[in-house]
Amino acid sequence: MTSSHPAGEIGAQALATLARAVDAQVRDVISKAAQEQAPLRLLSRAASLALEALWRHRGVVTVLAGMLSLTGVPLTLPTAAQACALTVAEKVHGGDAAPCVLLLPSRADHLASSATHLHWGMSAADVVRIMGKPKQVDTVEEQGGTVQVFRYRSNPIPTTVSLVDDALTGWRSMWPDLKRLGSPSSPGRLSSG
């Protein structure tokens, strides 16, 4: 595409419009991610926003594709965006236009965590030795003894450990149901109705 070609100029303008629409939302989400110290979660949201923006501006994308085809330049949108653009014909439920959604394939990942070294009856000192200093400690004196609840924000997954009278009596890991490592190899493409 060259700037002297009319079709190329229109295509460039369309692309710039699209980029602005996407960038503004993604920038906002990434900024929020930095503030909340949850970059992986928010970066995924940014990707979703970008895809939604692409969907909202699908008309622009279509024009851009047409312009580029006139100039003989192949359209090389990311795989995810192409998948998103195909969803109209694949709607399961009819009805009003809804955001195009990118979904990763269903899978279960087994993550290594220091929490797997915890076991029933372990002392608080050993819990701290294995897991590190907890982000938060709640202590309650009850009739049955002293209850301590250690809360960890990572390791690498948020985990809550309960102890009664210095013996581990339970744990619960808040295993994230959203794993955001890497990029989708075969994203699903959906549209809702």
Next chain:
Amino acid sequence: MARFEAPGLPEFARPVVLGLNRAVVPSLLGAPAEDRHWEQYGKTLEQMIFKRLAMPEVSVFFIDGWAVKKQAGRLVPADIFSLALPAVPAATEEAIDACDDGWDKGDGQVRLGTREEDVRALYDDPKLRVHYSFKGHPADYAIFEAQPGRSFARFTFIDDVLTEFADGGKTPFSELLHGR
């Protein structure tokens, strides 16, 4: 346990908990402002969006009709079908090294990621076992008798690995059944 709640949720969404059937949720939160459906990877994903005046929107997500996530806003998490589970624990020797006095307390071998068959080997068959599905993966909530006639413990397995454990102490089995 799988993460269900995200931070920043308004109070009105609190009654919705992991595993609720989709039919129950409108009775708790009222009719959703929007109800979206998708079919993908052999599963049905549903998003109910609830609104309240001057409060953030809340989305409750269901897979095959069971609640798997709730969060503020209406964005659909790209990897809502995915699930992260604890890895099967390392060799026993490593665990002992990690904790020099751990194995002389309690039963010691119950750890995150332990396989259900290994827990059964320790405590025999569970006194109660509720089988269900989480995001299409087999899941079990089970109560085992940890010490005959003395104590019980509650376990949650997803995809055959232990994700949650709670010592029931000396609470009678009948009370554990009522979630006490």
